[in-house]
Amino acid sequence: MKTITHLSQTLQTLLTETADELARSSRFVQRQRLVSGSDFVQGLVFGLMAEPDATYHQLHLAYSRRSPHPISATGFDQRFTPQAVAFLKRMVAAGLQSGLQQAMGTVFGLLKRFNGVYVLDGTRVSLPDGQQHLLTRLNLTSGEMTWEQTDQRQHDNHFALSHAPLPVGALRLADLGFFDLDTFAQLNQQGVYWLSRYKTGTRLYDETGQLLDLGQLLQSGSVDCPVWVGQQRLPARLVAQPVPPIVRQQRQNDHRHRARRKQRPISTRVLGLAGWTIYLTNILTLDFAALAALARARWQIERVFKLWKSFFRLPQSASHLPIRRQCLFWAKLLVILIAHWLMRLDKRTFPERSLWQTAQVIQSFAFSLFDALSDNTLLQCVLNDFQSTLARVSHLSKRASHPLSFQLLA
Secondary structure (H helix, E strand, C coil): HHHHHHHHHHHHHHHHHHHHHHHHHHHHHHHCCCCCCCHHHHHHHHHHCCCCCCCCCHHHHHCCCCCCCCHHHHHHCCCCCCCHHHHHHHHHHHHHHHCCCCCCCCCCCHHHHHHHHHEEEEEEEEEEEEEEEEEEEEEECCEEEEEEEEEECHHHHHCHHCCCCCCCEEEEEECCCCCCCHHHHHHHHHHEEEEEEECCCCCCCCCCEECCCHHHHHHHCCCEEEEEEECEEEEEEEEEEEECHHHHHHHHHHHHHHHHCCCCCCCCHHHHHHCEEEEEEEECCCCCHHHHHHHHHCHHHHHHHHHHHHHHHCCCCCCCCHHHHHHHHHHHHHHHHHHHHCCCCCCCCCCEHHHHHHHHHHHHHHHHHHHHHHHHHHHHHHHHHHHHHHHHHEEECCCCCCCCCHHCCC
């Protein structure tokens, strides 16, 4: 109940008081007579939540549902201006700063061992004025999500979010694009766990400082030993196991395909290591199966990106006009942020949830939330009904032959 109260207050504050304040400071209301910032953003948010591919006529209907200032559909469409883009950008930034912090769900299995399991990854979406690059951080334990965006071309490791401090005892998961020994050393100092696949070419040393031949080391079979990594001599644990022949063949084919696409030669060393799953980590107490389950959990963030692009239709727009497409992009980002807040009312942990079914529940409640937004008591009742519905439909079914990630984590 405490979380529902907090969520209702956050939604009301963001979509009314904050919206009106930011609209004034963004010069949106000065140019757009009658339409207030809160009316405009509420019509967009709940209209797009109910129908991600909404036309401007459908968004006008959503706006007209509660606004005391009637305007025509054409008049509403004329509100999509550069000032509206600036206003919606600031709304997204304000939403990110007011995110919910309470942990939801019952922590289970391997997730219990860490003070949060944080997954980092980036995605890009195309707009008429260029690409937007979003670096996203997802906590699998609580469902908390945040992101940092830029329209500049830059490596994921150059975002401030990729180096933002994590709680002591947390685990950081990221792909090889984030492989950086200085970052790992910093995490060691902060008391944060990390787990990464081995990056081909990284030098490994034994306790005497002798350079290790990884290929020769793997000839003895499965490996689990302490190593010192790179010129920094970063202390770590090397864990490796061979993969089945069919997996090895598929990996080698993938390497050859990438090499042909980039017109680069491929070394026999890379092809040889394709027959192994190799991890570097500072976790000392878990076996290979547990580490592999945690490494696989990194793909949960790919489920998030798929939801954004396939369900909420983030890159798509029913309009061909650049300024309207930009407005709808930022409005959809705000919809996505609010949707993730709503998802956290699910008492299951993040890996157990069917994101698609959860999004469908959010879609079905969009106008109920819209109608209740001005009445805190009524909004809490709607959120209670929403939470009850999630409990009945949002779970993933277990699989016996190919267990899902949450089964392996359990």
